[in-house]
Amino acid sequence: MSLLSVENLSLSIRGTSILRDVSLQLDAGEVVAITGESGSGKSMTALAVIQLLPEGSEVDGQIVLDGDDVTAMNEAALCRLRGDVVSMVFQEPMTALNPVQTIGAQVAETVRLHRPDLDPVKRASEVLTRVGLAPDLIPMSRYPHELSGGQRQRVVIAIAIACGPKLLIADEPTTALDVTTQAQILDLLVQLAGEDGMGLMMITHDLAVVAQMAQRIIVMQNGEVVEAGNTSTLLANPQHPYTRALFAASNHQVTLPEIAQTTPLLRVKNVVRDYVLPRTRLFQRPATHRAVDHVSFDIARGERVGLVGESGCGKSTLTRAILGLEAVQSGSITLDGAPVFSGGTPDLSVRRRMQVVFQDPYGSFNPRHRVARLITEPFHLLETRPDNTDERIAVALTAVGLSPDDAEKYPHQFSGGQRQRLAIARALIIRPDLIVFDEAVSALDVSVRAQILDLIAELCVQYDLTYLFISHDLSVVRTITDRVLVMQAGQIVEQGATEAVFTAPTHPYTRTLIDAAPILPVSPKTKVMP
Amino acid sequence: MLRYTLKRLLSLMISLAIASLVIFAVIEVAPGDPASFMLGINAQEDTLAALRAELGLDQSKLQRYLGWVAGMLQGDFGTSYQYRTPVAQMIGDRLWVSLPLAIYALTLSTLIAFPAGIYAAARRGKAGDIGVMGATQIGVAIPNFWFAMMLVLVFAINLRWFSAGGFAGWDKGTFAALKSLTLPAIALALPQAAILARVMRSALLDVMGEDFMRTARAKGLTRAQALRRHGLRNAMIPVLTILGLQLSFLLAGGIIIEQVFYLPGLGRLIFQSISARDLIVVESVTMLLVFAVIVVNFLVDLAYAAVDPRLRART
Numbered sequence: 001m002s003l004l005s006v007e008n009l010s011l012s013i014r015g016t017s018i019l020r021d022v023s024l025q026l027d028a029g030e031v032v033a034i035t036g037e038s039g040s041g042k043s044m045t046a047l048a049v050i051q052l053l054p055e056g057s058e059v060d061g062q063i064v065l066d067g068d069d070v071t072a073m074n075e076a077a078l079c080r081l082r083g084d085v086v087s088m089v090f091q092e093p094m095t096a097l098n099p100v101q102t103i104g105a106q107v108a109e110t111v112r113l114h115r116p117d118l119d120p121v122k123r124a125s126e127v128l129t130r131v132g133l134a135p136d137l138i139p140m141s142r143y144p145h146e147l148s149g150g151q152r153q154r155v156v157i158a159i160a161i162a163c164g165p166k167l168l169i170a171d172e173p174t175t176a177l178d179v180t181t182q183a184q185i186l187d188l189l190v191q192l193a194g195e196d197g198m199g200l201m202m203i204t205h206d207l208a209v210v211a212q213m214a215q216r217i218i219v220m221q222n223g224e225v226v227e228a229g230n231t232s233t234l235l236a237n238p239q240h241p242y243t244r245a246l247f248a249a250s251n252h253q254v255t256l257p258e259i260a261q262t263t264p265l266l267r268v269k270n271v272v273r274d275y276v277l278p279r280t281r282l283f284q285r286p287a288t289h290r291a292v293d294h295v296s297f298d299i300a301r302g303e304r305v306g307l308v309g310e311s312g313c314g315k316s317t318l319t320r321a322i323l324g325l326e327a328v329q330s331g332s333i334t335l336d337g338a339p340v341f342s343g344g345t346p347d348l349s350v351r352r353r354m355q356v357v358f359q360d361p362y363g364s365f366n367p368r369h370r371v372a373r374l375i376t377e378p379f380h381l382l383e384t385r386p387d388n389t390d391e392r393i394a395v396a397l398t399a400v401g402l403s404p405d406d407a408e409k410y411p412h413q414f415s416g417g418q419r420q421r422l423a424i425a426r427a428l429i430i431r432p433d434l435i436v437f438d439e440a441v442s443a444l445d446v447s448v449r450a451q452i453l454d455l456i457a458e459l460c461v462q463y464d465l466t467y468l469f470i471s472h473d474l475s476v477v478r479t480i481t482d483r484v485l486v487m488q489a490g491q492i493v494e495q496g497a498t499e500a501v502f503t504a505p506t507h508p509y510t511r512t513l514i515d516a517a518p519i520l521p522v523s524p525k526t527k528v529m530p
Numbered sequence: 531m532l533r534y535t536l537k538r539l540l541s542l543m544i545s546l547a548i549a550s551l552v553i554f555a556v557i558e559v560a561p562g563d564p565a566s567f568m569l570g571i572n573a574q575e576d577t578l579a580a581l582r583a584e585l586g587l588d589q590s591k592l593q594r595y596l597g598w599v600a601g602m603l604q605g606d607f608g609t610s611y612q613y614r615t616p617v618a619q620m621i622g623d624r625l626w627v628s629l630p631l632a633i634y635a636l637t638l639s640t641l642i643a644f645p646a647g648i649y650a651a652a653r654r655g656k657a658g659d660i661g662v663m664g665a666t667q668i669g670v671a672i673p674n675f676w677f678a679m680m681l682v683l684v685f686a687i688n689l690r691w692f693s694a695g696g697f698a699g700w701d702k703g704t705f706a707a708l709k710s711l712t713l714p715a716i717a718l719a720l721p722q723a724a725i726l727a728r729v730m731r732s733a734l735l736d737v738m739g740e741d742f743m744r745t746a747r748a749k750g751l752t753r754a755q756a757l758r759r760h761g762l763r764n765a766m767i768p769v770l771t772i773l774g775l776q777l778s779f780l781l782a783g784g785i786i787i788e789q790v791f792y793l794p795g796l797g798r799l800i801f802q803s804i805s806a807r808d809l810i811v812v813e814s815v816t817m818l819l820v821f822a823v824i825v826v827n828f829l830v831d832l833a834y835a836a837v838d839p840r841l842r843a844r845t
Contacts, residue, residue, distance in 0.1 A: 052747055075752065083750035090748075095741040098760045100838055109759070110749045143839040159749060 001067070003028045003199045004049065004167055009061035011044060011223075013054055018044050019223045021061075026199045028166065031190060033202040033214035033231075037246070037445040041223040042203045046169045049201070050086050051078050066166055084114040087160035089189075091172035093153035097144040103128070103155045104140025110162045127158045131188060149311070150181035154188070161192055168193065171203040178310035178472065183516040186213055205445065207250045208475075208518035211235055219243045235521055245447060250520050252450035253479045254457035259302045265466055266299040266322065266434055271331035273317050291317040293490035294331070299434070299466060306481035306498060307470045308513065314490040315470050319438055322468065323356060335434065352381035355427035359439035361419035365411040371397075372407035375422060378430035396425040399462065401455060417448035421455065428463065435467040441476060453480055474517045478502050486510045531842050534835050542828045549820040550602075554595050557813050565611075598813065607814040612806045617814045620799065625818075627697055628788075628795040631711050631718070632780035638719035639726055639776065646723070647730025652757060654735060662727065669724025678717035678790040685713060695792035714791045718784055722776045729772045733765035740764070766837045774830035778823040 004026040011019040019041045026032045034042045047053050049063055051070050063070045066085055070078065090096045098106060107127055108120035115123070125135045131154040144152055153173060160168055170189055174182035190213050193200040204210055210217055211231060218228040219240065227240040238244045273292040291314045299305050309315050320326045322333055324340035324347075333340045338350045355378060358364040365374055372393050379385050386392060394404035400421040411419060420440065427435050437456075441449045453476065459465055471477050477484055477498065484501050486494040486509065494507040505511045565581040566573060582588050586597065601608060607617035650662040686694035692713050698706040737743065738761060746756040785797030796815060803811035835841045 050748060052744065079750045079752050081750070082748055088748040090741060090745065092741055096745045098742045098746070098764065099840060100763050101760070109751075113750050145840050156745065159745065 002026060002064075003030075003066060004201070005062075005064045006045070006049070007062040007064070009045070009048060009059070009063060011041075011048060011053070011060075012058050014056040017223065019048070022220075022223075022225055024218055024225065024228065026167070026201060028199050029193065029197045030216070031193060031200045031202065031214045032216045032218065033204060033210035034218045034220060035204055035207055035210055035246075036220035037205060037447060039222070040220040042205075042220050043171055044223075045220070046088070046171050046201060046203050049167070050082055050088050050169060052082075052088075080114070083110050083160075083165070084163045085165055086167045086169065087163075087165040089153070089156050089160050089168065089170040089173045092176050093149050093156055094176065096156050097152055099144055102141050102143055103133075103138075103147070104135075104142075107140075107155065107158050107162055110159050114163045123162065124158075127162045128155070130161070130192070131155075131158045132184075133158070148181075149177055150185060153177065153181075153185055157185075157188065157192070161196070161198075164196060165198060167199045167201065169201045169203070172205065173202075174209065175204070175206070179474070179513060180310065180516040182209070183518075186518075189213075206518065207246065207446070208520040211520050212518055219246065247520070249446040249450040251475075252446075252453055254453050256304060256457055256480070256482065257461045259300070259482065262300045262303075264298045265301040265303075265336055266468075267332075267334045268295060268297050268318075268322065269332045269334075271295045271318070271321060271333060272329045273314075273321055273326070274329050275317075290490050292321065292328070295487075295490070295492050296331075297485055297492060297495060299468060301433070302464050302466055303483060304460065304465070304481045305468050306477035306484040307468060307487060308472065308474060308477050308484060309487035310472065310513075313487045315487055316438075318487070319356075319436060319468075319470060323354060323436060324351060348381050348383075352378065352430055353433040354436065355430065355432040355434075356436040356438060357420070357423045357427050357440040359442050361416045361423060361443065364423060365419065367411055369410075370407065371409050371411070371422060374411065375407075375426040375429055377426060378432075381430065392429055396429040399428060399459065400425045401451075415448075417444055417451060420444060420448075420452055424452075424455065424459070428459070431463075433466060435465060437467055437469045437471075439471055440469075442471060442473060449476070456480060474502070474514060475519075486513070531835060534842055535832065538828055538831045542824055545824045546821060549824065550599055550817060551595075553813060553816050553820065554598065557809055557816075558591060602814070602817065608810040610803075610808055610811050612803070612808040612811070617811050620811065621796070621815060621818060624794060624796045624799045626700060627711075627793055628781060628784060628797065630707075631715055631784060631793070631795065632777060634708070634711055634715040635718035635722065635780050635784075636773070636777050638715055639723035640773070642719065642723040643726035643730055646727040648734065648757070648762075650727070650731045651734035651738065652754065659731075663731070666724035666727050669720050670728075672721065674717050674721050675786045675790055677720060678714070678787055681713045681717055682790070695790070697793050711793075714784070714787050714793060717787050717790070718780055722780070726769070726772055726776065730765065730769050733768045734761055737761045737764045763837055767834060770830050770833050770837070774826050778819075778826050781822050782819045 002025040004024075006022060006024045009019055009022040010017070022041070022045055024032070024034075024045075034045060036042045044053070048059060049065065049070070051073070053059070059071050061071070065081070070081065073081065097103070104121065104124050107124035111118055111120040111123045121140075125140060128135060128138070128140065133151060133154050138147070138151065144155070147155065168189070173189065174185050177185060186209065189200060189202075192198065202210065202214060214231050216229065217231050217234050219226050219234075219242065221242045227234065227238065227243045234243070235247075238247055271292055272290065272294055274288040274290050277287045277289055293314075295318060297305075307315055307318070321328050322340065324333070324342070327341050327343075335350050335353055338347065340350055340354070342350070375393060375396060376389060379389070393407050397404050397406055402418065402421055402425070406414075411422070414422065423440070441452050444452060456465070457480070469477060469481050481498045484495065484498045485492050486501070486507065488509045494501060494505065494510045501510060502514060505514055565578050565587060569577060569581060579588075586594060589597070598608065605618055607621065609615065610617050610620060613620070646662050646666070650659040653659045682694050685691045693710060696710065698710040700707045734757070738757070743756055743760060746760045747753070751759065782797060782800075784795060785801060787793075788795040788797045796819070800812060800815045802808075803815065
């Protein structure tokens with residue numbers, strides 16, 4: 001008999017149908033992945049198993065876990081079950097831990113709840129050691145804010161496995177982490193599941209993550225299971241059109257036009273940016289942190305350059321410096337010969353030639369303004385507002401695949417992908433020389449991401465775009481750039497033609513990054529020829 | 531934690547120094563000559579000058595400021611122009627009414643607000659929540675002097691449980707003194723409790739939406755356990771802020787309630803002194819109240835750090 005057996009599970013929240021007839025099995029010691037895009041119901045399926053659904057949920061069907069139907073249990077029985085028989089690891093390690101309790105106390109609490117026979121502190125120290133946070137290195141008296149994201153996720157995992165659960169549910173456990181950390185956490189989860197004979201249910205949107213670790217994959221779309229099967233079979237021969245589309249989108253390749261000319265546009269020369277750290281002694285000079293350390297590179301007109309690196313490597317600082325938002329300590333950044341930073345009063349003639357597209361399509365628009373006003377914001381950088389504003393709005397909206405009629409709408413009327421199109425329209429409308437894409441596709445579902453990448457490639461043909469594409473996602477950078485810069489600890493450790501760097505990296509750090517990034521095996525059927 | 535405390539202490543000193551300067555300056559520029567006020571409009575010029583000299587009003591401003599500060603540091607607040615008694619003693623007497631009243635009121639308000647806020651948060655959107663929130667709405671809206679008069683009407687005049695006003699004095703015993711402070715404390719506490727309960731509820735609701743509360747539930751804690759063990763402490767920062775503001779307010783802001791209940795508190799002292807141009811008393815009481823506010827803020831800062839380890843680290 002299976003450890004977990006979900007039969008015809010339907011769920012509606014306040015009358016809205018979320019899941020329809022979901023059935024799945026999971027055996028002890030098995031790693032099963034549930035994948036799909038946002039809104040597919042994968043997380044809700046997981047929350048239904050641990051019975052932590054939002055208020056107003058109505059469940060129909062059976063969820064039999066370890067011989068008992070959890071949908072029929074009362075709250076007291078469920079509390080005994082949670083943390084003991086079934087545990088969960090969540091997406092966001094930065095907020096999943098109580099900030100005002102030590103990590104030791106948070107792990108020990110689970111033990112105290114379910115295992116009165118064990119010494120909670122001793123057990124906590126054993127479990128933390130198992131997840132790689134031995135108390136002699138990371139004391140249990142540490143608070144969550146004193147740990148890195150990866151370490152915090154290890155604490156969350158320690159809490160989850162402290163009582164030796166039979167089923168571990170991991171909901172996007174590595175989405176918020178860097179690639180190298182992601183690889184370590186995935187290894188840890190698989191190793192723990194193997195050692196303890198736990199069933200592991202992985203919820204993820206990233207097919208590549210799944211391909212490497214799961215024995216079986218369940219693909220969900222709009223609250224239904226559309227396909228399920230062994231990983232190798234399913235990846236080699238996906239049956240359902242949605243699975244194929246998902247697969248194709250994950251491996252999406254675009255073709256960029258050839259670069260016409262090679263006159264340098266942006267020149268970054270020997271740039272250094274230091275941050276002053278908090279004073280530790282009253283009368284001592286405060287220490288500084290060098291976020292950007294003697295960085296030099298050029299971007300030629302028409303060139304598409306990628307910038308990759310993990311969190312804290314100085315990408316964002318460098319981006320702010322390039323946009324002329326902050327002064328640098330030494331070195332120079334010029335756009336077509338003019339310095340990008342001109343003190344407190346921005347030099348409009350330079351600033352109007354650069355635009356930026358941000359990561360979050362939800363946070364980067366004022367929700368009370370209409371599209372027409374939002375995308376014409378860069379016109380403030382011109383001395384006079386152009387006469388043909390309406391025409392230019394229509395052109396920009398059409399260029400990004402939206403309709404000129406959308407100008408009168410508000411941002412909330414658009415999906416995430418459409419908003420990112422709006423952000424690109426806002427950048428394009430002033431016809432800038434350089435666009436900075438700051439993680440511009442990272443928050444999007446794979447199919448939407450593929451469309452936005454196509455859009456950028458098309459715009460390269462139409463508008464001769466020059467851009468700097470900043471991303472932690474190596475597969476995206478590989479297809480959308482001509483040249484790539486790899487940044488580590490404030491320095492550019494490697495730069496070169498994108499394909500050359502990816503196929504034959506020379507710096508060990510580049511190799512580590514490439515090795516850590518999960519790769520989706522490409523099946524002949526779905527391969528998209530560039 | 532030690533460095534954090536020292537830093538807060540330093541900022542407390544600086545605040546006090548600035549506050550004393552501002553208070554002195556403001557009161558000095560206020561119109562009205564205390565000497566002529568005390569002697570009446572028909573006073574002789576030389577009598578006036580003699581009185582000014584006696585009061586120290588003929589010295590330079592800097593001398594008077596330094597004398598005032600130095601005196602306060604030694605516990606000498608000067609002599610009241612009006613009553614010719616040491617200000618320190620006048621304030622001391624009044625403080626023994628106002629401070630216990632403020633603490634009494636704050637204790638009552640906390641005892642009402644915490645359970646009410648927690649109860650409402652735990653029953654969000656249900657009848658209990660709506661009931662508590664409705665009650666707090668009324669509590670915020672009712673003017674406290676009206677409420678005070680209603681208390682007098684019901685508990686003093688009709689039921690005769692308490693006296694309608696006046697202060698029994700601590701020499702009549704703690705019970706008698708507290709009893710005479712009870713109605714004023716309730717009148718002061720209720721509007722404060724209503725505000726505090728609302729803050730407590732919304733802080734808890736914010737915390738309940740946090741990811742770590744879901745982690746706590748996934749561990750197997752019941753909703754109530756999760757709220758108690760993980761929610762409360764995280765919700766304390768906004769609550770502490772309001773508590774600090776309320777204590778400062780209660781020390782000085784009881785003036786109307788003191789009038790209604792005829793209590794010899796600080797509020798009435800400052801009110802009478804202003805009417806009589808008794809500048810030295812006004813200065814001293816104001817300084818004392820500012821001192822109290824700054825000390826309360828210091829204590830709130832320490833409480834923040836005790837609650838949240840992230841603040842301890844960021845010294």
